[in-house]
Amino acid sequence: MNRKPRLGEFLRTRRAQLRPADVGIPDFGERRRVPGLRRDELARLAGVGLSYYTRLEQGSSLNASPEVLDALARALGLDEVERAHLHDLAGAARRVTTRRRPAPERVGDATRQLLAALGDAPALVLGRRSDVLAWNRTGHALFAGHLEARIPEQPDLRPNMARLVFLDAHTRDLFVDWPKKARNVVGKLRLAAGQHPDDPRLASLIGELTMNSPEFAMMWAEHGVRKWALATYRMHHPVVGRMELNLQSLPVPQEDGQRIVVATAGADTASAAALSLLARPDIPAPARPDIGTPTAVST
Structure with missing residues (x-):
């Protein structure tokens, strides 16, 4: 990932998404040459000089202070997650590091104990790149019965939830609310890219998805960031049918970027009954799609 322009890309994209009326700038019917706000308008709203702001967008200035970044966040109307992402991008642009291949992520004993303690509640452990670690x-x-059950134990073959959501036919059909799920996945990858700009496996994953999924490329270009802790999805499992499930994401203590995702359903609902059926040891595995299923993970 090229770290230097990414702060500027984020600023330009968010500036283009703001209309003058959104920030109280009167519109006298003039024909505007650029979508959204002009650079001088955003600089004025943030209280910074135009030439300085221009250098930030162009990547020629890498010394934005936290106060300037907060002022830009306020002018752009960013929420707390987006503001933190802006600071991550600015910090990454200033750092000079040497890329090295990171060690494979592993699941600690305490996390495995928690996973076992959840019993029949569907749960998985995701790494910082959304690799399925366990x-x-x-x-x-629930999530990938068409894949081998022990595949997360092989670091070079682990499924990746972002790859599954965008490139796997089974997973795409699983989420009735696929666009919602897809945007949450992209938003989480955006956060990860800001926090880990020197991760070559993450860069490789983003490049692969951009090349192979026009929908991912479109969503990635929007620079949306998401940090969801609870999301409700309508799902259609090929064996147990329709469900409405709450997916809760819980950070794993002392493990950078790892999280446990747990699926639950309302008590005494058809969705809860479907989950109970799915928990039976004799439940058949879904048929494997002929195409679209990744066979290896290169991230």
Whole structure:
């Protein structure tokens, strides 16, 4: 990932998404040559000089202070997650590091104990790149029963949830709310890219998805960031049918970027009954799609 322009790309994209009326600038019917706000308008709203702001967008100035970044965040109307992402991008642009291949992520003993303690509640452990590091039996049956159950134990073959959502036919059909799920996945990858700009495996994953999924490329270009802790999805499992599930994401203590995702359903609902059926040890595995299923993970 080229770190230097990414702060400027984020600023330009968010500036283009703001209309003058959104920030109280009167519109006298003039024909504007650029979408959204002009550079001088945003600089004025943030209280910074135009030439300085221009250098930030162009990547020729890398010394934006936290106060300037907060002022830009306020002018752009960023929420707390987006503001933190802006600071991450600015910090990454200033750092000079040497790329090295990171060690494979691993699941600690305490995390495996927690996964086992969840019983039949579908759960999986995701790494900072959204690689599936582990899952319990029901989590495997819910999210990827068409894949081998022990595949997360092989670092070079681990499934990746972003790749599954965009490139795997089974997973795409699983989420009735696929656009919602897809945008959440892209937003989480955006956050990860800001926090880990020198991760070559993450860069490789983003490049692969951009090349192979026009939908990913379009969403990635929007520079949306998401940090969801709870999301509700309508899902259609090929074996147990329709469900409405709450997916809760819980950070794993002392493990950078790892999180446990747990699926639950309302008590005494058809969705809860479907999850109970899915937890049975004799539940059949879904048929494997002929195309679209990744066979290896290169991230």
